[in-house]
Amino acid sequence: MLQPFQRFVQTGRVAYIADGKYRGKLCAIVDVINPTKVLIDGPESGVPRGAMRLNQLHLTKFRIKFPHTSATRVVRRAWNVAKVNDKWSESIWAKKVENKKKRSEMTDFDRFKLSRARRARNKLRTHCFLRLKKLKAKEVREKAAGGKGGKAAPEKSPAKKQTKEKKPPAAKKQPAEKK
Numbered sequence: 418m419l420q421p422f423q424r425f426v427q428t429g430r431v432a433y434i435a436d437g438k439y440r441g442k443l444c445a446i447v448d449v450i451n452p453t454k455v456l457i458d459g460p461e462s463g464v465p466r467g468a469m470r471l472n473q474l475h476l477t478k479f480r481i482k483f484p485h486t487s488a489t490r491v492v493r494r495a496w497n498v499a500k501v502n503d504k505w506s507e508s509i510w511a512k513k514v515e516n517k518k519k520r521s522e523m524t525d526f527d528r529f530k531l532s533r534a535r536r537a538r539n540k541l542r543t544h545c546f547l548r549l550k551k552l553k554a555k556e557v558r559e560k561a562a563g564g565k566g567g568k569a570a571p572e573k574s575p576a577k578k579q580t581k582e583k584k585p586p587a588a589k590k591q592p593a594e595k596k
Contacts, residue, residue, distance in 0.1 A: 424476040426455060431479040431501055433510070436472075439464045441514065443477075443505060445492055448485045456486070460493035461502060479504060 430446045444459035450468055458466040466489055483495040505511050
């Protein structure tokens with residue numbers, strides 16, 4: 418049976434601090450104080466041991482093994498054995514956080530250079546796509562015209578308009594002269 422939640426508030430769960438003084442750092446849950454608060458410790462990220470509200474934390478997929486209410490040295494050892502910092506830096510979440518930080522630090526000129534680079538990239542991508550599309554259409558046309566490998570069917574010229582033969586104009590009757 419598939420559980421609706423995969424990340425639980427539990428001892429050893431690594432969390433990302435989303436709010437407060439230590440925003441943007443990682444910590445480990447050491448103990449659950451009550452339904453809204455936990456005891457955390459971040460020995461390798463510079464977060465001191467202390468209580469924090471759960472609505473300030475985002476739970477990650479990482480979990481390290483140590484007994485609840487362990488000392489900071491035990492948490493540090495488990496953190497290093499599990500290589501949490503390496504796993505975190507490789508995660509998509511960490512890369513998104515890093516990119517968001519870089520984007521927020523951009524100057525006006527940096528944003529201008531980025532827009533120019535994106536425009537050039539998109540122009541090149543569109544050009545390549547249209548060229549491939551044209552080649553594919555040409556292949557399809559040749560395949561359809563070729564039939565079973567024989568000569569290509571001659572191109573048909575548009576039908577000529579048939580015109581009715583014109584009769585020579587009738588001689589005009591001259592009015593009779595009065596006497």
